[in-house]
Amino acid sequence: MHERLANLLGAASLAVTDLVLAGATDAGQVSASGAAALIVLSDAPDLGVTELGRRVGLTQSAAARMVDGLQAAGLVERHRGAGRVVHVRLTGKGAEAVRGMLAARDAPLAGVLTVLDEAEREALTGLLAKLLTRLYDAIGDSEVMCRLCDRRCCTAGAVCPVGQAERDAGGV
Incomplete structure (x- = not known):
C-alpha cells in the first residue's frame, strides 16, 4: 500500500509541477528559471545576481545570462551596489508579468481542487x-x-x- 501511495504522490507531484510551470512560463513568456526569478524578485527586490541564481537553482554565470534576457525583455533592471555587487529589481512590466504568472499558475490548481x-x-x-x-x-x-x-x-x-x-x- 505504501508503494502505491508513493507512486500516486509522485505522479500528482509531476502533474502539479507541469501545470504550475506551464501556466507561469506561458503567461510570462519566459523560461521556468526566468519565471521563478521574477516571482522571487516580487517578494525580495534588489537581490544580487548570485543570490537570485542560488534561489532559482542556477550558477552565477547562468543567472547572469538569465538576467540579461529578462533585462532585454524589459522585465528587470540592474542597479550597481557596493563593490562588484549588482542588484536586480522588477520593472513595471516585470511586476505585471508576475501578477499574470501567479494568476495563470493558480487557475489550473484551483480547478484540480474542485473535486475536493x-x-x-x-x-x-x-x-x-x-x-x-x-x-x-x-x-x-x-x-x-x-x-x-x-x-x-x-x-x-x-x-x-x-x-x-x-x-x-x-x-x-
Whole structure:
C-alpha cells in the first residue's frame, strides 16, 4: 500500500509541477528559471545576481545570462551596489508579468481542487503542511522550495510550513 501511495504522490507531484510551470512560463513568456526569478524578485527586490541564481537553482554565470534576457525583455533592471555587487529589481512590466504568472499558475490548481469538498481541502492542507515540513528537512532551503509561491496567499492568516520549518531548524 505504501508503494502505491508513493507512486500516486509522485505522479500528482509531476502533474502539479507541469501545470504550475506551464501556466507561469506561458503567461510570462519566459523560461521556468526566468519565471521563478521574477516571482522571487516580487517578494525580495534588489537581490544580487548570485543570490537570485542560488534561489532559482542556477550558477552565477547562468543567472547572469538569465538576467540579461529578462533585462532585454524589459522585465528587470540592474542597479550597481557596493563593490562588484549588482542588484536586480522588477520593472513595471516585470511586476505585471508576475501578477499574470501567479494568476495563470493558480487557475489550473484551483480547478484540480474542485473535486475536493471543504473537509477534504482542510485535511489536504494539513497533510501538505506536514509533507512540506519533511521536505524542508531534505532540501534545507525555503527560498528554493518556495521560488514559485504566492507568499501573500500562503501566509494570509496562517504560518508558512516551510518558513516555520526553517525557523525551527535555526535557519532564520
